[in-house]
Structures are given as structure tokens and as C-alpha cells.
Amino acid sequence: MLITITLISFLVTIYSIQYMDKFTAKARFYALFLLMLAGMNGVALTGDLFNLYVFLEIASIASYALVAFGCEHEELEASFKYLVLGSVGSTLILFAIAITYALTGALNMAQVSSMIGGELRPIHLFVVALFISGFGLKAALIPFHAWLPDAHPSAPAPISAMLSGVLIKTIGVYAMARVMFNVIGITPLTSYVLMVMGTVSMVVGVLLAMGQDDIKRFLAYSSISQVGYVVLAIG
Numbered sequence: 001m002l003i004t005i006t007l008i009s010f011l012v013t014i015y016s017i018q019y020m021d022k023f024t025a026k027a028r029f030y031a032l033f034l035l036m037l038a039g040m041n042g043v044a045l046t047g048d049l050f051n052l053y054v055f056l057e058i059a060s061i062a063s064y065a066l067v068a069f070g071c072e073h074e075e076l077e078a079s080f081k082y083l084v085l086g087s088v089g090s091t092l093i094l095f096a097i098a099i100t101y102a103l104t105g106a107l108n109m110a111q112v113s114s115m116i117g118g119e120l121r122p123i124h125l126f127v128v129a130l131f132i133s134g135f136g137l138k139a140a141l142i143p144f145h146a147w148l149p150d151a152h153p154s155a156p157a158p159i160s161a162m163l164s165g166v167l168i169k170t171i172g173v174y175a176m177a178r179v180m181f182n183v184i185g186i187t188p189l190t191s192y193v194l195m196v197m198g199t200v201s202m203v204v205g206v207l208l209a210m211g212q213d214d215i216k217r218f219l220a221y222s223s224i225s226q227v228g229y230v231v232l233a234i235g
Contacts, residue, residue, distance in 0.1 A: 092137070109183045153214055176231075
């Protein structure tokens with residue numbers, strides 16, 4: 001996962017060199033870009049739930065600024081929508097981590113997993129629902145997808161590539177898979193929910209993509225569909 005994130009980021013950085021010539025604040029762009037990359041690498045490497053949340057937020061906050069990088073009306077509006085929905089997702093994830101800490105007294109993933117031991121009480125199912133909703137917002141899964149079709153066309157081309165290529169997969173799908181399998185433990189019910197959400201995203205995403213006349217909006221809905229494939233496979 002780490003190799004995938006850094007390889008795609010490296011290729012995007014090479015592409016950015018010429019693309020960013022038309023922008024003035026190049027130093028700020030690269031600073032934010034590297035901050036986003038650091039956040040995604042942290043999500044892939046951490047073994048602690050609270051650190052997962054911190055790195056997730058680092059990547060998210062950098063991406064909010066990068067979506068608005070052109071500072072035009074459309075970009076600022078898309079970034080604001082992304083910021084509001086992203087913050088809701090982050091809050092749901094933080095609540096889920098707080099409840100998990102209250103139940104187990106631990107934040108280390110391996111420790112929490114051994115304490116839960118695969119036995120899911122109703123409160124654990126509530127935590128699972130919070131995690132799925134929070135990570136679903138980060139991954140732009142339907143019905144949590146409203147921010148991506150606006151953010152994708154508004155962002156500079158390198159950031160569009162990062163959003164679809166690695167960001168929604170790392171801080172959304174990969175983080176969800178780690179928490180579901182390594183920490184909480186997967187159940188038939190959780191699998192079923194993920195399969196249903198994945199299938200809906202697959203079908204609805206591609207149908208919405210067919211109605212687009214803007215290529216970046218088309219690719220945004222295509223990304224929503226592709227995330228559906230990944231979540232279906234995980235389920």
C-alpha cells in the first residue's frame with residue numbers, strides 16, 4: 001500500500017512541475033501536497049487508532065486546501081462542501097474511536113482486537129456503523145458521495161489524480177478494511193452491509209457517469225463506481 005501511494009505521488013509530482021507553472025504559489029502547493037502524502041503514509045503505517053485519526057485529518061485538511069487551490073468561486077464552493085462533509089466523516093470516526101477507547105481502555109489496534117475477541121455486542125455494532133459511515137464519507141461511497149463530483153473538476157489536475165488514485169482509497173477504503181478486519185472483527189452482517197453499499201456504488205456511480213458531459217465529472221462518478229467494486233470485494 002505504501003509503495004502504491006508513494007509511486008503514484010511521485011508520478012503526479014513529476015506531472016505537476018509543468019502544470020503548476022500557471023499558478024503563483026508553487027511552494028504552498030508542494031508543501032500541502034507533501035503534507036497530504038505524509039498523512040496517507042501515516043494511515044498506512046500506524047498501529048494505533050488515535051494516530052490513524054490524526055494522520056487521516058492531516059491528509060484531509062491538506063486536500064481541502066488543495067481542492068480550492070485556484071481560488072475561483074467554483075473551487076472555493078467545492079472545497080467548502082468537501083470540508084463540511086469531510087468534517088462530518090471525521091467526527092463520526094472520532095466518536096467511534098472514543099467509544100472503542102471507553103469500552104476497552106486501549107487504542108493500540110492489536111490490543112483492542114484481543115480485548116473485543118470477535119464477540120460483538122450491540123454497542124460494537126453501533127461503533128461499526130459509525131466507522132462505516134465515517135470512512136464511507138472519506139471514500140465517497142454512495143450515499144456519502146456528494147462532495148466528490150464537485151471537488152474533482154475544481155481541483156488542479158494533479159490533485160484530481162491524487163483524489164481518485166490514492167486519497168479516497170487510502171483514507172476511506174483501506175482504513176475501513178484495516179479497522180473492520182484487524183480491530184473490530186468482521187461479521188456476516190458487516191460483510192453484507194459492505195457488499196450492498198459496494199454494489200449500489202458500482203451501479204449508481206456508473207449510471208450517473210453516463211449522464212455527464214464534463215470529463216472530470218465523468219471521471220469523478222467513475223471513481224465512485226470503482227470504489228464500489230473495491231468495497232464489494234472487501235465485503
